Amino acid sequence: MNRRLVVSLTVLIAIAAFGGGAYWYSSQKALEAAAVPAVESTLVRPHSPILGRIDAPVTIVEFLDPSCEACRAFYPLVKDVLATYPDDVRIVIRYTPFHEGSDEVVRILEAARKQDKFEPVLTALMAKQPEWAVHGQPDLKRAWVIAEEVGLDLMAARLESVKPEVDKVLKADIADVEANKVQQTPTFFVNGKPLVDFSREGFVALVKGEIDRVR
Template identity: 50%
Template sequence: MNRRALTIGTGALAAALFGAGAWLYPQGKLAGPAARGQDDIYVRPHSPVIGKADARVTIVEFFDPSCEACRAFHPILGQILARHPEDVRLVLRYALFHEGSDEAARILEAARLQGRFEAVLHALFERQPEWAIHGAPNLKNAWRIAGIAGLDLNRAQQDAQRPQIDRVLQADTADLQTLQVRQTPTFFVNTRPLLSFGPRQLYELILTEMNTAR
């Protein structure tokens, strides 16, 4: 499936599903799953989590910052979290298939150390066409955009080379290979794979899991 072809239609469908709206991720709620004692192939202690730690439904997204379809799903996921803040959380895993995406992930991990993960993630997606040029990514622009989003670039450029970030990227790569993730975005909802790809199908699977967990 060519998921890049879904980019335009996905944005329109988001409006139809949830109503027009801007960025709606609940800000300041990034946490780790370690509080729930989780450490499995879907959720690792290092995985960024947006939403309540004890939410009944966990969306795991394997994503690539350079992926156009990931960019299209970004506001849709935000709207889902805003609609179900008590029941749904999002766990983000890296699937770095595009050239330059490994450095973009390092920017995000450095931003996490400064408490700026969500802001920088949003900025990189919003301005993705300025830096994620297929075959010729402009990582200087990615850093510049992160700086505009509030990242301390001097500190971040040093932090991006930390061994702990190497381990995060290596662990996510190992897990995506085990789970046979071959495209981005790839979603799992309470470990159930999204077999029929699309925003409506994702939301229907989330609602099914919410009802099952009651």
């Protein structure tokens, strides 16, 4: 094999190796980007609970108070939108503990998240909200029991609920409530756009408009 042929083969091998390496690198970067829940902002934080596909192109941020009657009324609609557009939409929950006792219910939800029970516990607490969210006199023992009824390990959850990490989540979310001037619950943002027409029709229209825009 002459020298010129050897050099040519060496160059070709180097190019192939570089191309393969570049492809592997770009693929890894794409996977890493898909694994990131969201760019951190005052609307979405790395600790924020997410319902739906983590990499969905449309992000609905809900500032939610688990004791809020309007949040309970909107919750089935939020779940319906998620079921209707499972590949397009994700829900990001931001805690907004305006009512008395809501901060402890947030602690229940955070403990449930550690046990991969966030969604069933949230759904149960919303469905049975009238049983525990009595304004001025919340029955928080009942809230714990409701969470246990859908599979929460109560002993482990109580220990988890008082950890400093949960304090930090509450503190961060309350700060972002103030930063975004949230004064009522639920408050929605869809891909950063606030819901102005606060109605079922307005909510669906805003979500559908964003889905159409990104497709």
